[in-house]
Amino acid sequence: MIRVQELDFDYPGQRVLEGVSFELEPRRITALVGPNGAGKTTLMRCIAALSVPTSGRILVKGVDTVENPRLVHSLCCYMPDLFGLYDRLSVKHCVEYAYASHVGADADDFRVPRIREILELTDLTGLQSHLVGSLSRGQRQRVALAQALVHDPEVVVLDEPASGLDPLARADLSKLLLKLREQGKTLLVSSHILGELQEYSDRVLLLEQGRIMSHQNLRELLYEEGHERRRLRVVLSEARADLPELLGKLDGVGEFAWEGAGQRAGTFSFRGDQEEQGKLLKRLLEDGVPLVSLEQPASLQQAYVRRLRGGPPKPSGAS
Template identity: 40%
Template structure:
């Protein structure tokens, strides 16, 4: 059984339906990326899961307990980090975390041990005596994450945690989240930075206008959305004296081949879209197609200097699933 089960979730604000029949599951030890444009319903859904809002319909179960019927039982299992966090300006990092550890009911040695453990995990020990107001945004995010971890929750709900962070801070945050999942925690994370989510998420859920459009692994979503298995190849040439004639000949040859649905020029390369209609065939159809196309080009005297398989990513999945839906 999944740690978190969401079924038929709905939330209305007057005439506005912010969340409309949303259902998904999240297992312990996995990271689910919650994806959607502004106003899609991500934050509303996450606030409901954090027991900060009440749905008009639907059911949410966490570790066998209903969030709607018994919120007091599930709150100790949840760590929620909103998209707008706050710290107290006149306290140190250690004082800030110790205050919230007391609020969570931790006492004595157990509290001191837990605060020290969280600071070590988040890399905050060197900053424990520094005022929170003097921290960079990346360090404040670490403090906010540390506060979220103090009571050792089973489910982490993180709303845009990487927003505004510099590249190094994003990498460090990504490493922390992966470590948390490896410890067996379930992580639900939203972000507008799709490439960031793609590197850490096991699965994703795409939401638009309050409705969940697709859930699952990126490759599965692409295949489900298009009704066929999809792949892309990228080939670069050395045109030499032939110039544009090489590009034209290569494009013509490629479009004549089976499974090639589109060929587009991008800079000094051609991007080849492959589709395996009817579902995945036996064997590695992408590798088989790539080998055949390369042989065709070389056999025709096209001066190929690079040939690679482009992995379809989370941005591809998002754009494909929301095509014609995003305003």
Template identity: 45%
Template sequence: MIDVEGLCFDYPAKRALSDVSFTIEPGTVTALVGPNGAGKTTLLRCLATLELPYAGRIRLDGIDTGEEPLRARRLLGFLDEFFGLYDDLSVRRCLTYWAGAHGLSGDTDAAVLDAATRLGLSDRLEERAGSLSRGLRQRLAIAQVIIHRPRILLMDEPASGLDPEARAGLADLIRSLQAEGMTIVVSSHILVELQDYSSHMLIVDKGRIVDHAPIGGARAYRRSRRLRLVLSRPADGLARALGDVAGLAVTPDGLVAQFDFAEDLEAQAALLARLVGGGLPVAAFGEDHESLQDRYIEKLKASR
């Protein structure tokens, strides 16, 4: 869906992106991560056709963004970290405007209602955008960029400034958009949240791609979770006790094991009982929320 080939972007005294190439498959959610100043926002803005690269080519569903920016933009939705709204317009008029601006013709009321409903704004259509809370403004901004049902959605720090409940809502929305077949790229520093919904991770550092790979194999497609088992001392029967789990990784000291688990909490409890019953010295057992961050730091260190 997104093909980037030899992308270079220069600022006057700094090369922001250097020979960047990657391919993003349709229907995936890619976490775009990297340190501050790594080139994430520049890369997103190039993908969004807002910046013209020094060299290289970007194709969105086969359309060259440099040659046909208007056609490419019809496929795109882009949510900037510092987005703006038309504060003096009602939510309905904001959405109606963007529906027309994105090329929806004829009666746009259905599209407006659909976008408002998906973002939980259907009861606020007549409210002024300027009177909405931060979380609701974020929802309206997202509704505006998806109203034309783009096939590609680019989001730069979408959870910035949101409260925990709104962040959870955002994660649910991203998952539902992915389920509809949208290809999504999310730039964020909050790796724990990215892990909730991302299928791939693209690490950028100093303008180069450090790593681009699925997160936990095909785990994200199956909605599985990654579990982490900590033993108080090494035990020989660990692998045998875990059985045929996917993505098993054991630390060299044999104390920590991580693996994908696609079943429900009952099955997880049964597995724990089996491990303890089998004589394994289990010190901790639960979801592994650090694995994305571990991998990110590991890859970043390896690249330097």
């Protein structure tokens, strides 16, 4: 759906993106992550045909963003991290305006049902007569999203859509993005809230210093992370003072630390894959350890930090 080839982008006196290449499959949610200044926003603006790259090529559904930017605008939507709204217009008028300017002023026949549909999708039906200036941050975010999605674009590019939202609003946003994927849309979402990205993303694109560090399936990334030495947490139904000693005899287990004085929960480092973790669990049960749980799922946050701190940037081109 989106193909980026050898993309370079310069700001005066500084190269922001260098040799970026990747491909995004249709009907997937890709998380774009990276530290501040990595070039995420610039990359998104280039994909949305709002910025012209210095060199390289971007094809959105086969359409070149430089050669035919207006067609790309009709195929995709972009919501920036810092967006503006017309505070003195009502929610309905804002969405109507966005629809008319995306579809054309003559599309009256389709306007009413589509606007109703998008207001329902973004849960704004009850607020449609309110002035935008009177809305909360989360509600304004939904208005911006409604404006961006009103023309039913196939590609949705969202820059930090969850920033400033409370946990409930974030959960709603996650649901909405999953719903959009179900509708067949391709999404590229950047965020610093990695736990939330992990909830809905299919793939992860890691950008650092203007280069692609990795681009892979989220499950693969987390599985790889699982092969590294990590900390596991064990919870017991009753105290077992000899647990550290018991664990110390097993392969791959490192230092152990109790959590609190009750000796009913603790963490230890472990090196091994899922199979080895299964063997460890079996051995503990055989030794009569009253286990309630043994887990420490690898998180995107953990993988992200490890990738970024793991070494110098590799050349891009991962896909």
